[in-house]
Amino acid sequence: MGRRLAGLFYNRPKLQLGALLSAPMAWLVILYLGSLVILLITAFWTVEPLSGDVIKEFSLHNFEELVNVPVYRDIIWRTVRTAILVTLTDAIIAFPIAFFMAKVAGRKTKAILVVAVLMPLWSSYLVKVLAWREMITEHGIINWALEPLGLHGPGEGLVAVWLVFTYLWLPFMILPIFAGLERIPNSLISASEDLGASPFTTFRRVILPLAFPAVVAGSIFTFSLTLGDYIAPALVSNDQFIGTSIRASITNNQPFAAAFALVPIVVVIAYLGVARRLGAFEHV
Amino acid sequence: MRRDGHSARTAWLIASGLVAFMLVLAGCGGGDDTGTTGGGGGEGETSGELQKLGKGEGEVNLISWAGYVEEEWTKPFEAESGCKVNNKVAGTSDEMVQLMETGQYDGVSASGNASARLWAAGEVDPVNTDLVPNYKTVFPDLKDQVYNTFEGVPYGIPHGRGANLLMWNSDKVKPGPKSWNVTLDPKVAAKFKGHISQYDDPMSIAEGALYLMNHEPDLGIEDPYELNEEQFDAAVELMKEQKANVGEYWASAEEQINGFANGSNQVGTTWQYQYFLLKGEGEPVAASPASQGFLPEEGATGWSDTWMISSKAKHPNCMYMWMNYIISPKANAQVAEYFGEAPAQEKACAETKNPNFCEEYHAEDPEFWKRVWYWRTPLAECEEGGPEECMDYNDWVRAWTEIKG
């Protein structure tokens, strides 16, 4: 059998390629991409108000609503704003840790730190959101810790959402930056120092530019994950985000939900395009 | 590499071509069936009605409100009928409608803001009341109502009814409020800023409308579910003002229980289920007394729930057995007392542990229920004597999203 196949594929690389790809492509293109396209088609349909029947006629009504009704613009902007904020915060927190791991820590410390950073990735997402939910309650640990300072914790709301997202996606920012920093040859840094640059200048003019694409790579995750999430905002706030709105409209107006879903899709694809230009894909 | 760049561009071209093709398909109304039309009867057809009760199918899949399907009464049912009960608890009517649309369930305990929608979508079949012997002794003012009977045909079996409660933390809120102003009047509600708990559903707008019905009679609101544009806008405005004081919009009973138990909620709209559960846990909660029917001054919105059978039901016989069982005197008494609602079954009153239960809950008092406005699906066509044209359910849903911000 193997002989026959080898004979068949010999000098017919395209056939071998086709054989390899047929099953996965059937799965990904027909099932998955097809499902997406079907969903997106429904974005151009509307529903009859009482029965919820879908009216399968082409209409831009859903998109008009998204653009014209102020609350949807607010929701979209709120979500994008949060995604940007989370990305910035994660980058700021992640960089020192990644830098320490890549350039300062000894071999053993580095291994320990890698495991230490990876472990939370493996604990359940829900559990982590739950932890924050428990921390921000009226009698939770945050209020208890801030009380002696006369301060009060954020409670539920946008601040909590920002904290939770920052927390959830932090490892996804640390790892690419770590990998990116590791790839910077130490000889470059030594050369910079030998030429008389202060550590700060070396950092600013050698390390940072070289690490930047890795930061962008990490930002892909923090940004797009924040954009579509609906569970964390629902559990630690009352505010409406893109994800929660899609979830809410799915129940009685699926075409509108599909239209709403187009928003994060478009934003993510655009972001991916920019990220690719900045060289982030080498680091993913 | 030049070749890779070229292939990427071509790939994009092909992809956009595909998408454009798909859009054209959509425009022609072609493409696959992604509609939500149910099987069986649509509006008014009786083709789906079961004519004869056969053997049980071994299980029944239900959607219900929290507290409606509990082991205390499902275990005897399972033993008696041989139908295993699989229950999914839903937090809102929207959730119930969506779950029914999947076609995976046999029946649902639908409130008035779901029943009409389910009927219009063809998701439910008429109920052959001859196959439900206990239906004969259901309270007359629950039969043939606008929320369970469509075009003269009964579509469900009444389960029970109740009013939405005003509940408060008796330690933090003194004296006990007698009016909804504590959550709806901007000045009074401001005292509880960040600690008000409001139901996350467009039906909450009706609470605002009810409040205005009592406190701003100039608006001329006669029915909190039939509002013309002016009345509707006023109610929406009131709810927007409430948002500033709301601590949590709850979408499931447990969410609210949690909120009251950990101190972040101190006052708000609730169901008897949460109230009794919190009391049972020893939490300091209070509501208007049962002797007042739990009603604040203005009355309240409420619900009268109906068991409906899915037009796609895979276990119709078991569903009929369940419907008959849940309104049998003993079971209906159990669920009514557990949840804290007025039973639908007349004979249940003799079976309740508390001999005065039916009296306290006004089960036999149609006058009382005139002050309770059951959840209903707002329709553009109003009843006789109402405003010219009313806001429909879509308007309510959109407004609720705007209210939450």
Place this chain on the structure above:
Amino acid sequence: MRLSKRAKALLGLAVAAGLAFIYIPLLVIAVQAFNESKILKWPPPGFTFEWFEKAFESESAREALLTSVEAGLVATAIAILLGTLISLALARNRFFGREAISFLVIIPIALPGIVTGVALSNTFTQVLGISLTLMTVIIGHATFCIVVVYNNVVARLRRTSGSFEEASADLGADTWQTFRYVTFPSMRTALAAGALLAFALSFDEIIVTTFTIGAGEETLPIWIFRNLFRPNQLPIVDAVAVILILLSIIPVYIAHRLSSDEGGVGGRGGGTTAATPAAPATVAEAEATAAH
């Protein structure tokens, strides 16, 4: 790099603060799992093992756990198969549409989970008219797990030169023999690492699962979500969470060891340190593990 003492101290502080940020919430869960009081009050009044007992006794939790394991294993198996096929195709061939395919593989993970979940659910129930069962969940999971396996295997294959396979063929081995004796051994550990990550993803996933699961089934994340708000169940959920966190140490360690073994041979980009291979692999799983 030469850093001043002060710079080193500041850096150490930043790292410590970062690690504290990462671990404090997990510790809160741990404490809550031993908390006597059911309500989320701090500081906890007392200490008890009651919730762990109840967690072990809970039938619904056990069933959910088994369902999750079952779904994870099958989804991982499918992902291994499809991911390997794609990796072999893309790493060893240059052809028209190659970049498009690698983009396509990433999409199930790049798009918000709710989009994937709703799209698949729609197709299953409306277009194909099939009931939602554990199989539909598995199909959903496998779809976004493919990329995790793919990323790991393709990275390894790229570092391993194709000349070995050519040599094998020249020596008279057929397709299957080449794969079995040359290709597979070199990618074995990458495959295992990818499989582990895929399993973790599937095990933790909730959003796509919510939309593709049937009425009677429950995976562990769904069980957790269902019990999150129930005051009597919440401490049990905390206990289950602690057990999960502890159990997760094992696969982390294994994945780390696997990734740092066997760098590529004779391919491009050699000379990597132990941790670097782990990083790109786990970065790919990054998009995945959380809200998907």
